[in-house]
Amino acid sequence: MPQGRILVIEDDDDVAALERSVLERAGYEVRVTGSGVEGLEIAADQRPDVVVLDVGLPDISGLDVCTSLCNTQNCYILMVSGHTREQDILLGLGLGADDYITKPFSGNELVARVASFLRRRDRSVAMRELDSQLRVGEAILDRDQHALVHGTTTTTLTALEFRLLWFLAEAEGRLLTRAQILQHVWNDTSGVPTRVVDVHIAALRKKIGEIAAPLEIASVRGIGYRLDKP
Known part of the structure; x- marks a missing residue:
């Protein structure tokens, strides 16, 4: 097969x-x-x-x-x-x-x-067999829909955006380096430019803003990112 x-x-x-x-x-x-x-x-x-x-x-x-x-x-x-x-x-x-x-x-x-x-x-x-949803503050990451849900509003995420946000959410506010993100989300630390993380973070921030979810992806210059839940 x-x-x-x-x-x-x-x-x-x-x-x-x-x-x-x-x-x-x-x-x-x-x-x-x-x-x-x-x-x-x-x-x-x-x-x-x-x-x-x-x-x-x-x-x-x-x-x-x-x-x-x-x-x-x-x-x-x-x-x-x-x-x-x-x-x-x-x-x-x-x-x-x-x-x-x-x-x-x-x-x-x-x-x-x-x-x-x-x-x-x-x-x-x-992972999907273990858990299909992850609560992130007042929002919910829904694996079946590949979406972030806040109240009655939903924004659909690409497969890569979903994996990235899930990884940040599971870290529960801990700072993640770009290398850690590349290893976990892209399964690679050598073949993908580190700046691509910044590109996808920007896309996630835009989608989070579209549904007014109370989440903030904070950046630490030269190191990486963490997900804050104000």
């Missing part, structure tokens, strides 16, 4: 062939397309666990595909690009991608990133 369903959206035939080959050898079920539009259709039909997404697609931007996947799917997104500038990486991660890999990359690195996602998925399933 395959270990997970992987969707590869990549228009470079050589790169796509490499990705399919190494992922299938690792035991995954793999679908491949070179079209962003078709990729979204396959994702809607197949519900992949991980999407390996090239940024430079011929029909629509990979960044637009990323945004659509984040709004409609509960999957991990690994963005692939030839760009190595930090601002490009942060843009993709800020849109909701879970990780980023730049060309050229080795097959072993790709498999390791995908395996990391699926370990995180299995841990999330185990």
Whole structure:
């Protein structure tokens, strides 16, 4: 039985062939397309666990595909690009991608990133079986809805935003370093820029403000964050 369903959206035939080959050898079920539009259709039909997404697609931007996947799917997104500038990486991660890999990359690195996602998925399933809600002051984190609820108002969180806020809430006001957050939420302390934590914290602060939840994510310059409940 395959270990997970992987969707590869990549228009470079050589790169796509490499990705399919190494992922299938690792035991995954793999679908491949070179079209962003078709990729979204396959994702809607197949519900992949991980999407390996090239940024430079011929029909629509990979960044637009990323945004659509984040709004409609509960999957991990690994963005692939030839760009190595930090601002490009942060843009993709800020849109909701879970990780980023730049060309050229080795097959072993790709498999390791995908395996990391699926370990995180299995841990999330185990946690969900134990507890589906977490009270945070006057608000509630609801795992089944992937949402933060305050009174009669609700804001939906991406999978990554939810894991991040849950981790902060479980710390009960303790200061968490960026390295601790990357290790727990991204399961990585080397492949993801630390600034991506700041990007997702900013997104969480905005969503908390939208429902006027009495929560504050406080920052300690150069160190990390803690969740305060005034």
